[in-house]
Structure formats: C-alpha cells, structure tokens
Amino acid sequence: MQKTNLVETKTADFTVTAQDSGKIYVIGAVDLTATLPATASGLEYTFVVKTVSVTTGFSVSPAAVDNINGGTDNKDLINSSATDVAGDCVKIVGDGSGGWWTIAQIGSSRCVSHFPCRGAHSLGSPDDLLRP
Numbered sequence: 001m002q003k004t005n006l007v008e009t010k011t012a013d014f015t016v017t018a019q020d021s022g023k024i025y026v027i028g029a030v031d032l033t034a035t036l037p038a039t040a041s042g043l044e045y046t047f048v049v050k051t052v053s054v055t056t057g058f059s060v061s062p063a064a065v066d067n068i069n070g071g072t073d074n075k076d077l078i079n080s081s082a083t084d085v086a087g088d089c090v091k092i093v094g095d096g097s098g099g100w101w102t103i104a105q106i107g108s109s110r111c112v113s114h115f116p117c118r119g120a121h122s123l124g125s126p127d128d129l130l131r132p
Helices: 126-129
Strands: 007-010 023-027 034-035 043-049 055-060 075-081 089-094 101-108 110-113
Touching: 007 126, 043 055
Parallel strands: 007 023, 023 043, 034 055
Antiparallel strands: 043 089, 055 075, 075 110, 089 101
16 A cells, blocks of 8 residues: 655644654744654654744654653754754654654754764755655
8 A cells, every 4th residue: 555645744733643654744834843653663754844943943742751862751852943954854763662763864953852863864865855
C-alpha cells in the first residue's frame, strides 16, 4: 500500500500520530510546536522550516516520558530563532523504549535540555527531501 499526502504544510501547532510516520511536515508559520506521539520503534518524521521564527523557534515536543537524543524526558528540540533559516530541517526516529533520535539535521536545532544533538548529519539539500 502506497501512502498518500507525504508532504503536509502546517500553519498552527499540531500533533503527529503513529499513522503519520514517514511524513514530511513543512513548517509554514512562525514558532510552531509539533507534538510527538509516545515513541514506537521505527516511527519517523521530517520537519522542514519554510517560515523563520520570531521569538522561540520551531519546536518538536516529545511525550512526557520520552526524550530526544538520550536527554532529559519531556524536553523539546528547538530550532533556535537566533539562527534559523528557511530550509532548516530535522528527521527523527522513534526507538520504542526511551524516546527519539535525530538521524539527520540541517540548521541550528538544539535540545533544550542542553544535551547535544548527537549523531546528526546533513540530509543534503532541503529540495532533496521533497523529491519523490
């Protein structure tokens, strides 16, 4: 079965579901937050910033008992408003036990818990993400 609607533009805060795994979200408004479901092995999401932020930056928020990159539970990954640019993106994957891992990144995303976003590497051009 082939998924449809793999690319979706968001202009307000939103929550992703397990059924959304594999989607690419284009962040089309300032300072949005994407809330993740509880981690499950293999779930993956990609977020691409189209509209740069004004105050805080785009945030990816895990469930209260999950972490990002082995950091503290319930701490967001934020694309800093101080340095964000259109085209910044992050791809994350659920490990099914403790949280989420950044497997690719372009831009200045940081874990608010002050843990480094270990293991991130470039995805290439943001246009590469949107090619079929």
